[in-house]
Each structure stands twice: as C-alpha cells, then as structure tokens.
Amino acid sequence: MNYWLVKQEPETYSWDEFVKEKGTTWDGVRNYQARNNLREMKVGDRALFYHSGKVPEVVGIAKVAKAAFQDPTTEDERWVAVELVPDKALKKHVPLADLRANAALKELGLLRQSQLSVSPVTKAQFDEIIKMSK
Secondary structure: OEEEEEOOOOOOHHHHHHHHHHEEEEEOOOHHHHHHHHHHOOOEEEEEEEEEOOOEEEEEEEOOOEEEEEEEOOOOOEEEEEEEEEEEEEEEEEEEHHHHHHHHHHHOOOOOOOOOOOOEOOHHHHHHHHHOOO
C-alpha cells in the first residue's frame, strides 16, 4: 500500500462535500509531477485529504477506489484522474503550522513543494500525521 496527500481548497471542494457525495473523480490535474503521482496510485492506497486556502489543514483520509484512467475533463491523453472515496474524518484536524513544527515531517512533500496538488507520503509520515490527529 502507498500513501498520498491530495490538496483541495474547501471553497472549491470540501471534505464535507466529498463525504456527502461518497466519493469523487480526482480530475483536472494539470501539473506533470502531480499527474505522475496520480498514475502511481493503486486501488486501496490511502490519501490524506488536505484543505488548502484560508485554514490549511489535514481533515480526513480517502482511499483510492479506481486507479488512473483518462481524465474525463480533457481529450488530451497525457492527463489522468483517479476515483477517491472517503475513509474517515480525522478526530482533530492537523494544521499546516503543526506539520511544519514536527521534525519527523521535515521531508513531507507538502512542506517542500507546497503548490503540488498530489504528493506521495511515506508510511512513517502518514502514521505521524494520524498520531497528531488524536
């Protein structure tokens, strides 16, 4: 199993909407590195759902329900999408400031490339963030 972090502005698409809809197609990604990360996602992988914007924080955990397929928002074959479904909300959201303050997360992709919308997370980083949410 692999671990990921997916970012979304809650004003555009929030965790609550994601849960209400019981999942979504994660499409519209137009960054090559993020696209490559989408291509690596496998069914069953887990992804931290991160709200960017005014209150940046990790708010929940999603699962990959369908691996990479042609992005339905474009006919350009270079771009892919995945299907994500909600797994669970975090009991306590983990703010960006707390992620930055944690030495165990100094290599977290979100902190190194903050504009990347889909990034890999190590199991140790994933476990640390889950620990912080309790």
